[in-house]
Amino acid sequence: MRKFVLSIVVILFGFSLTSVSLIKKEGLKAKASYFAQFFQKPEEFNSDISISKQLINAFFKKYPDLKRYESGVYKLYESRKYHVIWYDSNDKLIGFSQLLYFKINQLQEEGVETKMEYQEIIDGIFDSNATLKSLSQTETEIMLSTMYVFYMQKVFLGIDAGKLQGMGWFLPKKEIAYEQLLDSLLQNPELLNFDEKHQLSQYYKLRAALKKYREIEKKGDWKTIEYDSTIQFYKPFDNSKTISQIRERLFVLGDLSKDSKSAVYDDELMQGVLRFKKRNGYLINYFISPWQIKQMNLPIQKYIRKIMINMERCRWIDPKLTDTSEYIVINIPSYKLIYKKDGKTLLESNVLVGQNMMETVIFSGYISSIVFSPYWNVPQSIIDNELKYAMERDKNYLESHNMEWNNGKVRQKPGPKNALGLVKFVFPNTNSIYLHDTPAKALFDLEYRAYSHGCINMDKAKELAFLILKDDPDWPVENINKAMQGEKETTCVLKNKIPLHITYFTAWVDNEDVLHFYDDVYGRDPQLAYFLFK
Numbered sequence: 346m347r348k349f350v351l352s353i354v355v356i357l358f359g360f361s362l363t364s365v366s367l368i369k370k371e372g373l374k375a376k377a378s379y380f381a382q383f384f385q386k387p388e389e390f391n392s393d394i395s396i397s398k399q400l401i402n403a404f405f406k407k408y409p410d411l412k413r414y415e416s417g418v419y420k421l422y423e424s425r426k427y428h429v430i431w432y433d434s435n436d437k438l439i440g441f442s443q444l445l446y447f448k449i450n451q452l453q454e455e456g457v458e459t460k461m462e463y464q465e466i467i468d469g470i471f472d473s474n475a476t477l478k479s480l481s482q483t484e485t486e487i488m489l490s491t492m493y494v495f496y497m498q499k500v501f502l503g504i505d506a507g508k509l510q511g512m513g514w515f516l517p518k519k520e521i522a523y524e525q526l527l528d529s530l531l532q533n534p535e536l537l538n539f540d541e542k543h544q545l546s547q548y549y550k551l552r553a554a555l556k557k558y559r560e561i562e563k564k565g566d567w568k569t570i571e572y573d574s575t576i577q578f579y580k581p582f583d584n585s586k587t588i589s590q591i592r593e594r595l596f597v598l599g600d601l602s603k604d605s606k607s608a609v610y611d612d613e614l615m616q617g618v619l620r621f622k623k624r625n626g627y628l629i630n631y632f633i634s635p636w637q638i639k640q641m642n643l644p645i646q647k648y649i650r651k652i653m654i655n656m657e658r659c660r661w662i663d664p665k666l667t668d669t670s671e672y673i674v675i676n677i678p679s680y681k682l683i684y685k686k687d688g689k690t691l692l693e694s695n696v697l698v699g700q701n702m703m704e705t706v707i708f709s710g711y712i713s714s715i716v717f718s719p720y721w722n723v724p725q726s727i728i729d730n731e732l733k734y735a736m737e738r739d740k741n742y743l744e745s746h747n748m749e750w751n752n753g754k755v756r757q758k759p760g761p762k763n764a765l766g767l768v769k770f771v772f773p774n775t776n777s778i779y780l781h782d783t784p785a786k787a788l789f790d791l792e793y794r795a796y797s798h799g800c801i802n803m804d805k806a807k808e809l810a811f812l813i814l815k816d817d818p819d820w821p822v823e824n825i826n827k828a829m830q831g832e833k834e835t836t837c838v839l840k841n842k843i844p845l846h847i848t849y850f851t852a853w854v855d856n857e858d859v860l861h862f863y864d865d866v867y868g869r870d871p872q873l874a875y876f877l878f879k
Contacts, residue, residue: 417494424524503660515708548659550854678863694805710772717828782806
């Protein structure tokens, strides 16, 4: 019986997996067609079954392993004045309960490796042949509500907010009102599969990537690439078995549209190598080093888990965070800044981030002003740990670096060699972090770019200033250029503050649906993996 129920739901829900694209083509009519099976009319919720605080309390005493979901269950019933949720007027389970049960049994597709407590008892609700004693109607009702809260926590919310700061994550944690979302789901079951109001759109892109990588794993297409470690690198027009194996791997990953089986490093493979390197944050060239092949040979399970780890990070972020006409996002592992306005990407820039022990903080803020030709007020920690030793060795150190004492502090005067460059973007925060220009342009050509003292140095700072002030009549291009001549510090207070989000994603799908992997520069993935897979 259980297999029959699941097969029916699989067939029905299979349509939902393609519903997003279909809805775009056929509108609400297509959506209504696919999900009519699970739509519940208000008049169907008139069961004679009663729920009370006493019954809920007794339920969680009987099933203590579910205690963590108790508060969420209470909120559900309080909002509904203790009316039943999962039974119709004929005291039959509503169709949506089957859909939810199906999703619980497919948690791996959502990047979740866990099983709900008392799963065998839950199976018995949908399997008339179950050997375990069936639940009473009230226990079934509360168990299904608990199952709903469990699913919301695992798929829509992720790990507890209290653990995030311990992992250095200070972006505001998403909050969901279970009871309100349930009302929406009962009216539109498709939201259980695709809901950009409550789930970051990136989550669904990573979910599709997870499916692809699991299919590769299942087919056994992840074959070891044999290579000679004494060869410095493989280059265009080389001929070897290794080249043919690399070609096969890039075809499996989608970096090549076909596998010619050729062992020659030809023009076709060159283009595939460039795409592969861009996706993995490598320097863009045609050389393939033994180290890069070693990375290719990592078990596919490591890449699968990396996708799952970043799906978890998506669960923490409220989609409203980017629901603004203008914002800036910086992803630390990719060393990239993206400036978006009116739904369009206006600028992408390489950045430098904080080095180990001076890591750039993950948080949100607002750019409130732009400072042209800024002074650099040297932090006391840098004075104590670096400058004082430099001044002991060289009495003219401050003068030679265009620095001066100012009220007992050291500051660097404006100019082209100023550590902040010719412009900085101020977003008030307790960590003394700025987004700014830098004279050290050569560092942007490196693959590893964690060299700052915690601030974010950007390659295209001048271009960002031009774009932000493009429509400000007080700041035409000539005024900006004059202010950036390095002679005098000038501040421009923005008329509209710009949201800025500093994030940490080691796997990301771009606007062209291309999956990128980045080095875990701060070693954050293993800590999160412990909570997810322990």
